[in-house]
Amino acid sequence: MENAFSDRITDVPKSFIREILKVTIDHSIISFAGGLPNRQFFPVKGLQKAANDVFDEAGSEILQYANSEGYLGLRRFIADRYRQQEGLDIPVEDILITTGSQQGLDLLGKTFLNEGDDLIIEEPGYLGAIQAFSLYRPRFHPVPVREGGMDTATLARVLQERHPKLLYTVTNFQNPSGISYTDENRRSVAHLIQGHSCLVIQDDPYGDLRFSGSRRISFKKLLPDNTVLLGSFSKTVAPALRLGWLVAQPHIMEKVIVAKQAADLHTDYFAQRVLHRFLRDNDIDAHIATIVRQYGKQKEAMVGAIREFFPTGVHSTNPDGGMFLWVTLPEGMSSLRLFEAAIAQKVAFVPGTPFYVDRKDTNTLRLNFSCSDEPTIVEGIRRLGDSIKKLL
């Protein structure tokens, strides 16, 4: 029997990255295509002890239905951390625990977007956000991000012409580009948005993974009444737990909670209690410092190898943190064709295309440096450099 699907689901294309990742299952391929944190840093022993301790101490309580907002202890930890690290005073009532920060995107789409509503997205932008918002069928307005942040001339024009409802941004070590917004750029963006009823969604899964430079100002400080924050424990503790959070003012939170209840009632309470216990009993900053040290070395290895092995005319970003860097090939060179050539050389990456809302091909690509050791990175970049040279 024929089933008539919704228009929204019929619109969404098959995941490009999923198809690519299938190719890279071959273990002889050096893959910079993934987007995973390095599992060697997952605190297995710490989480195991935390699980045992909460089972011993709280028993059946951690297995019952719980409130939709999330475990108060975990929300307090998040509030304390915003205070210490960013000087932000966030009431715990403004914090919702989400089933990963991906769910935050879906809940915000559900809460704000009618079909055809205007939404600003970075170009290139985070693929998971493009997918989540796509299901609510908005009009996407891509605004370029470059070294230092968002292109303010384009932003000013889109704000003026379209009065968009939402602006989605990953301001620190963005996925896919590794770009961070400077303080100056953030202030310019905030200045342009002021006076518009455009809500800024600042997604910050990588903010803690900083190798160099110093913390930048949050949009929550610049536009306190008009910023929603998303955060995640996936890159600092472990992604499997699917624990993230969303910060919004009460009049927004009231609606988001309705969407959360309809979506899954509440986030896994057992996982929340285990994570909270782990965070309480361990030095999370020391743990993050260990990750950052290694990711920083791997990034340096990648940037160094790019300088050595890529031909002139190829540009790459040099991120201060995160897990990715972004390569721009000479004008007119296809990253899809390069992908084929690179696979033949046993090295993989993600072509830029899926990070744009409207491109069939691009001369850009994303490289992940969190999951390969330094010698592997050097060898992979050498092979990729060879592939580029062959296409020139």
Added chain:
Amino acid sequence: MENAFSDRITDVPKSFIREILKVTIDHSIISFAGGLPNRQFFPVKGLQKAANDVFDEAGSEILQYANSEGYLGLRRFIADRYRQQEGLDIPVEDILITTGSQQGLDLLGKTFLNEGDDLIIEEPGYLGAIQAFSLYRPRFHPVPVREGGMDTATLARVLQERHPKLLYTVTNFQNPSGISYTDENRRSVAHLIQGHSCLVIQDDPYGDLRFSGSRRISFKKLLPDNTVLLGSFSKTVAPALRLGWLVAQPHIMEKVIVAKQAADLHTDYFAQRVLHRFLRDNDIDAHIATIVRQYGKQKEAMVGAIREFFPTGVHSTNPDGGMFLWVTLPEGMSSLRLFEAAIAQKVAFVPGTPFYVDRKDTNTLRLNFSCSDEPTIVEGIRRLGDSIKKLL
């Protein structure tokens, strides 16, 4: 600054049950208002051991991002159980692990419903489904359920007039009514649906909690090409883990997976591995039998006390399983007024109103029997009987 919310979120009323549950926090009140499984049966030791074992044996693997479909071992367990218990041959590829079965509702709404699409819901019907589907703004067509199942005359009319896309049903020990569909009723419903392109969503969170009678035929057998199944571990193991599942044929699953990825990438993989290990190493049927024995006794106590203490003219269901029974007061008596009178007598329940899509008041109410021991049930029903008599 004013934020313009989506139409869908503005439509949803504040949760009625949430407001009621606030009243019942007072510990001197005997509450039949909740909808929780009894925490005394949560397998704390078994899950603790399972968590330790998977940490010891699989280490960091259980903490990494995982596939959207869910852990293969857990999906195999579910497929095996369908085969053993219902004689259903479900390929593992047709099973998706969801973040509780509530998420299944949201994913199906997202996958199928355009605004204004026609959807059949039971009357009274499961509140969480009404809320989840509401966000996709369908037209609800309530079809009454009575002792023995769905009113087929109304169903036939709605199918003929509206050609609805979906029919949502809880066929075993329904929440809120405790009603089960007889085999005969299921066959009649299936016969009426045959030839229509109406997809049946059979939600079965309580099916394993049977005190009496024997297992009935699944819609998946009667309408194999046009049934989606939802299941849950919340009532048989523990709800905090938020682990449920969805069964759909490949052409539907392909779309549901897109919705799942946008919603939260995948369900907590750590929780999936712990649950799977628990199910592998323990006798789940013996565990369920223990729960069923106690719930059955509590149901008997409630039904007995109703016979003793409720005045004539009050009707109640006598479920063969599950956690709830349904009371119909004499025509014209308001369950909202009874609620106030009952709270004064220190006993609480959920008035019927939220289980209908279009009522301001009703003469019906839901009583939960899973969480109170037998003496408490008898005393609570005595008080409730007194309250009813006072209103007569």
